[in-house]
Amino acid sequence: MENTRKNHIDINLCIGKYLDEFNYNTLKVSFKARSIIVIAVPQPVSRIYFTIKMKKKPVIMPPMYLFNTNSKLEKKQKKVIEVTSIVERVLCSINFRAVKINLPCKLLAVGSGLGSYGRNNICYIDDESSFYWIGVYISDMPCENDTWQENKIMDTCKDCNLCLKNCPGGAIANDRFPIHADKCITLYNENEGGFPKWMNSSCHNSLIGCMRCQSVCPVNRKHIDNIEDIAEFDSYETEMILAGTQLYKLPETTYRKLDTINFVEDYNLLARNLKILISK
Structure with missing residues (x-):
């Protein structure tokens, strides 16, 4: 990880803050760490409907985002909590323990043999597809x-x-394996602020993140049409979101839908990202 940061300045500048969040310190764990457990949870592409001028607008969200976008919030994320409880229960049944930890998931999945890298730097599990959420535990x-x-x-x-x-x-690109972080759509629509001038509306394809490299991948071909419809916002709800209505002022039913699509913590990004998608 350190070599990557040193050799590619754009990675350190653009995503250094994410890399700094990795926790290599196991001293606070109440047991002696003897192994790392890497798991992969199937997660299909999600589809959400927003109602614009009485017409339903389908919007895609890539796999993983129903679980989390921010490792710091995992302890509050329902899906992560559910999966972690299963891991803990299985190990407890054979008198062992496990703790969720923020380590480089893709790197560990590939190093362990669970997955392989694609040219797009995404991890493919068992060379089957990239439509998974990866979790790491120490035990x-x-x-x-x-x-x-x-x-x-x-x-x-x-x-x-x-x-x-x-x-x-x-x-x-062909010049190196690590992607050019400063040219990645995901970097910008996962964070607040404006988009760079080179990023026109045609670049955007997902409510958050990007599906372009995964959607054309031959390895994903048999899974790409496995799309799960997870929520639908009516015209009133859509208008409130686009207007930037504060989260606490939204109706409870709308809040629950946002929680379903895991956009409560990232609500401040929703109006901006949705506006550019429906403007196409």
């Missing part, structure tokens, strides 16, 4: 068979450049 369960391996890229990627061609910002 006192001994690791009898060490499966750690060198990072690898899927064989499919060796003769394929579809994600490179379809990236709206040109973040995926």
Whole structure:
């Protein structure tokens, strides 16, 4: 991780704050850490409907976002809490413990053999698809068979450049494996503020994040149409959101829908991101 930051200044400048949040210190855990457990939870693409001028506007949200966008808020996130309780219950049944920890999930998933990198820097689980949420836990369960391996890229990627061609910002390039962080759509629509001048409306395709590299990937082909409809906002609710109505002033039913799509904590981004999608 440190080498990546040193060798690629744009990564350190653009996403250094995320990398700084990783917690490598296990001293506060009440047990002796003896293993790392990496899990992958299937998570299809989500679809949300907003009503604009009496017409329903479908908007896509990539996998993972129903779980979290901010590691600091995981202790409040219902889906993360649910999955963690399952992990804890399974280990408890064999007299071991586990604690959720913020470590580089993709790197650990690939290093453990659970997944492989795609050319787009996204982790593909068992070379099957990228539509997963990855969680990392430390445990006192001994690791009898060490499966750690060198990072690898899927064989499919060796003769394929579809994600490179379809990236709206040109973040995926031939000059290096790490993406050019300053050209990634996700970097900008996950954070407050304006969009750079080069990012026109055609670049935007998701309510948050970006699906362009995943949607054309041959490995995802058999799963790309597996889309889950998760919420629908009527015209009144949509108007309030677009108007920037404060979260606490929204009706309880609207708040619950926002909670369903995991946009309570990121509500300050919703109006801006939605406006640019419906302007297309």
